[in-house]
Amino acid sequence: MGYASVILEAVIMGLITGWLFFKPDTSLVGIRSREAALYTSSSLQCYLFLLFETYRLCQLDLKVYDRERAEGCISITGFIMARRISKLIIEDVAVPLIFSIITYFMYGLRTDSAVYFWKYFAACFIFHLNTLSVGLFAAALSRDVSIATLVANLNFTFQSMLNGFFINTKQMPVYVRWCKYIAYLWYSFGFIASNEFTGFKGDCFKQYADDPNVDSICYAYTGKYILHSLGFWENWNALPICVVLAFCLGTHVAAGLVLKLNPVDVTMGKEIKSKHEIDNKIQYEDSLYNQGHGKGMEEHAVNVTIKNIGLSVVNKIKKSNKEILINVDATFEAGKLNIIMGPSGSGKTSLLNLISGRLSSTLTTKYTSSGHIYLNNFEIEDYHIVRPICSYVIQDDDHLLPTLTVKETLSFAAKLRLSKDKLSKKQRENLVDSIILQMGLKECADTLVGNELLKGISGGEKRRLSIAIQLISSPKILILDEPTSGLDSFTADSIIDCLERLSNRGTTIIMTIHQPRSLDRFGSILLLAKGGKVAFNGTKQQLIQNFQEMGFTIPVLTNLADYFIDMISYNTSNNAIEVETRQRVDSIVEHWANTKPEYHVEDSIQLTKKDQLRKEFHSYIKEPANFLAGFIVLTHRHWIGLVRDLNILAARCAQVIGMGVILALFFARFKHNVTSVQDRLGCIQQIVSLYFTGMLNNMASYPRERDYFYDEYNDDVVSINSFFFSYLVIEVPFEIFTSVVFGVLLVFVIGFQYDAGLFFAMTYCSFLTVNAGESLGISFNTVLDHPGFALTMISIFCSIGTCMAGLLAMTLDNFLKAMNYTSPLHYTVMIVSNLVFTNDLKLYCTNSERLENGSCLFTTGKDVLDAYNLKVNLKLYLCLIALIAVLHRAISYLFLVLKQAKINPTKFKKLA
């Protein structure tokens, strides 16, 4: 995914920026477009890779490195060198090469000598390398993705202010002007601009070729003038490229040092005392079953029978069809621990997913199934109607929210799951306490769950917490995927004890298990052989008898579970052994097929609709919390998560405000000479970067919230609306607060104008831009499950919006112009420009700024609007930007609904 992402990014960015800046002419506007194109090559495209690299390092590569380093397998130097070497060909060379080839020819850069192309490529290569080193440095500073991307983003904003494109370094306040010498983007842009403009002459020279004053008439069209106005020099080659290389090396060394001094920033999760103590005397039965929630579990046991189950998956890209389960027959009775065992890849998880109605096809894969599933004598025709009466404990515990304590996790789960049961607060607390006691979680009840960066409860405790969450709704059928995997035998036994108690009360337990200590406690065993075929289903005694009948000797001293799994696994260590073991497995499967009992369900009745299930099993049905109850619980939970995760909180505030501070540093305060027009335009262009900050804020928290929501949605406990609006309610106050500060910084500190209208418009546009960026994040993170890939796509989207906003790509074709009307960035640029460049903005010329005839190019702001064709209907644009922001959010909502419709197996093919 990593390589595919970066190559795709290079191709898409190359093609689209190539389209935006396609062969500009050599008029003044065309020259500015050419400068903007070179800016994207030296800076903007690197920014995308910077974000991706930072994200990938935090989420994946540094986690592996930290683990290996803790085990003493790798040194810091080894890690950095290995990383560079392993990515040299595909990422470090191929990506800039692809981007260079596409853009060089689409931008129409100089073709008088091939040397210029190779210098352009060498520059892109070194800038790319340098960008990756900055990503490494940011991730080394903090493994937390919100802080690392904050560092990377603010660093880029700082650098891009200094590169000379947005503001001529000579116009900068003296206290920051010197910073250009330490800004790698200044050298990068300078090198690439010098490569293009050294000796450059615009068409003006052809036009006035016969005029003896051609040199003075066309001076503004010469490379010398263009480079001078940007603050660079002709033939500026060796120095900038060496400096960028030195930056690259230096940043790698600095990142290594930071990695050494800051090994892994794992903080200890503190205890957070809850308001009431857990009463040791509370018994599970007392609270759960005698307080109106037990629903008479013993009354109706639900036995699950499956007959002739087949399952296959088609990969639409590879056009392959794989059989996962073949003719599986089994019964899972209430009151017993029913286990499914088999070698890895035998289809255990797929079977559980099928029974519980959670199989989910994707854009590239499609599941097809056949067979019959019965609950007692009711045949379930459609998967989705099974879901409300069963709970599912998935294999992995990473979905748990790290900033909640064990008790809070269960309390919130109880508020959602029991919102429709008329339990008092006290009863609910008792229930939670009793489950905590039951699952042996009392000692860690007030400890944060934690994750890899926040030390919290142990792996075994997380496993028990995941099970405890599902126990809250006292499910009639409890399905568990490897509840004991990765646990020590004592903890594993304690979980089995608990499940046994549950099954004794009538819950139907179906679980997969890998290596149980003994088979004695399991009432029913389903053995699945490789290829998804049944090798046996019955009790332990029957299993032994079955194997003895086939002539196998059951070893006395070997763990029986291990023995049976070995017997139905292929050994592929060499051909002869593989053939032998395959024959053995086939014979076991065949023997079972010939001797298995008839799985006949008497007087079966078909259940085709949810309402029928509701009628038959009404006391066991789980209902999602209504909108308001879900909204309140999720908002409260999200808020706690936010205030406890100071990194996310800091990032949410600092992304926007930090950008305002950097802009204030460079632009405060605007002069009123004609040259200040470019500074004002540059500053307005920078405002659109808020789109990126919205997206980064989203990336820091949304993927985690989303995963937890998917689990709860699949559990039928919460609705999409509750999740969607609770996220909105938490996010918006931060956006409003930071946009107000941003407005103050830009309007009053930088000094656009002391105008209340401009301040409100600036705040309004900033808020809507950040909000739209966040919506974009929701949309892509919903459509794409892989956050790294989502980040790549969002970054491309944001970059294109930034280029088209109005002040970078100045000459758009009609299609792009039409597209621009859907971008909030276009409206932001236009609204702010129209409020800044008014008749009240009086401009003067210094002597050197006067035209040939002694007049001034601009005397008021209005002249600027006219010259750049920026005049728009302000009121209409103020309405349209709000409409576009709402539309962004509505689309993200739609994606969420569509995604859930796909996850929700109501859309699945019925059992044939």
Ligand SMILES: Nc1ncnc2c1ncn2[C@@H]1O[C@H](COP(=O)(O)OP(=O)(O)OP(=O)(O)O)[C@@H](O)[C@H]1O
């Ligand atoms: N969407 C899919 N696309 C391709 N193959 C799939 C898909 N889903 C399942 N499979 C394949 O089906 C087989 C069974 O997978 P499953 O996860 O059910 O096995 P398992 O017995 O639970 O394995 P493990 O014990 O390792 O968890 C595997 O070979 C897996 O690769």
